[in-house]
Amino acid sequence: MRKLLIGIIIIFLLLVPSVVSVSINTTSQSKNGNILYVGEDNLFPITNFTWTPTFPEPGEPILFNASESHDFDGYITLYEWDWDNDGVFDENHTSPLATHVWYDEGEFPATLRVTDNDGLTGIKTRYVWVWMKWWWPPIINGPTCGKVGVEYDYEFVQTNYENDDISYFIDWGDNTTTGWTDFYPAGMEIIRNHTWYEKGVYIIRAKAKDIYGRECNWGEFEVTINKNKAVYDSLFLRFLERFPLLREVLSRIINH
Numbered sequence: 001m002r003k004l005l006i007g008i009i010i011i012f013l014l015l016v017p018s019v020v021s022v023s024i025n026t027t028s029q030s031k032n033g034n035i036l037y038v039g040e041d042n043l044f045p046i047t048n049f050t051w052t053p054t055f056p057e058p059g060e061p062i063l064f065n066a067s068e069s070h071d072f073d074g075y076i077t078l079y080e081w082d083w084d085n086d087g088v089f090d091e092n093h094t095s096p097l098a099t100h101v102w103y104d105e106g107e108f109p110a111t112l113r114v115t116d117n118d119g120l121t122g123i124k125t126r127y128v129w130v131w132m133k134w135w136w137p138p139i140i141n142g143p144t145c146g147k148v149g150v151e152y153d154y155e156f157v158q159t160n161y162e163n164d165d166i167s168y169f170i171d172w173g174d175n176t177t178t179g180w181t182d183f184y185p186a187g188m189e190i191i192r193n194h195t196w197y198e199k200g201v202y203i204i205r206a207k208a209k210d211i212y213g214r215e216c217n218w219g220e221f222e223v224t225i226n227k228n229k230a231v232y233d234s235l236f237l238r239f240l241e242r243f244p245l246l247r248e249v250l251s252r253i254i255n256h
């Protein structure tokens with residue numbers, strides 16, 4: 001029995017290193033899409049970058065920052081940038097910073113390739129949305145869920161880069177709209193309220209126009225309206241006013 005046990009342990013010890021070596025020499029995909037090669041102490045660099053401003057306008061210099069890129073077993077020696085996705089890198093730097101300008105409106109690919117001190121590379125493409133600020137949709141804020149028959153306040157704001165007054169058009173998603181509102185100073189929050197009378201998921205949409213009639217894109221905001229247990233017919237409410245005990249009992253039944 002003892003010999004058998006020793007035999008099993010010896011076989012196990014012989015097998016373990018081969019299992020481990022097989023698992024070491026595999027490639028695996030990291031979360032952000034970079035290939036990691038594990039083995040021979042040589043890891044691919046991780047590629048990532050950000051830019052400011054996040055929402056640039058045509059002609060506005062954009063500062064790209066690739067300092068989030070790194071190499072687990074070394075360091076990055078080269079940053080190459082392709083600004084038009086043609087596979088040809090248009091500029092390269094030894095530092096993680098680069099500046100680029102797009103002169104048209106649109107969604108543009110920015111590709112970064114980094115090279116580490118072992119000559120391994122990593123690559124990543126991200127899209128930059130370049131748009132005139134006027135065309136940015138209004139920002140909508142308010143409750144994301146609510147109940148049937150209850151009035152809710154929503155804020156709408158849009159900043160017009162020329163600072164002209166603006167008017168809003170709000171579509172509540174239930175076939176009702178505000179029509180065009182009065183004109184308000186750009187950047188000033190306006191508040192409008194709304195009541196939905198059926199349960200469902202509604203998309204509030206809002207757009208703005210300036211005094212010249214130029215309209216921006218629609219902004220959207222999703223609201224979920226649930227059946228409201230606490231809604232009473234106003235006549236029934238008045239009836240209940242006269243019977244406080246009944247109202248109390250009903251309210252407890254409804255809320256539990």
Ligand SMILES: [Ca+2]
Pocket residue numbers: 042043044045071072073074075116117118120
């Ligand atoms: Ca490396």
Ligand SMILES: [Ca+2]
Pocket residue numbers: 082083084085086087088089090
């Ligand atoms: Ca290029």
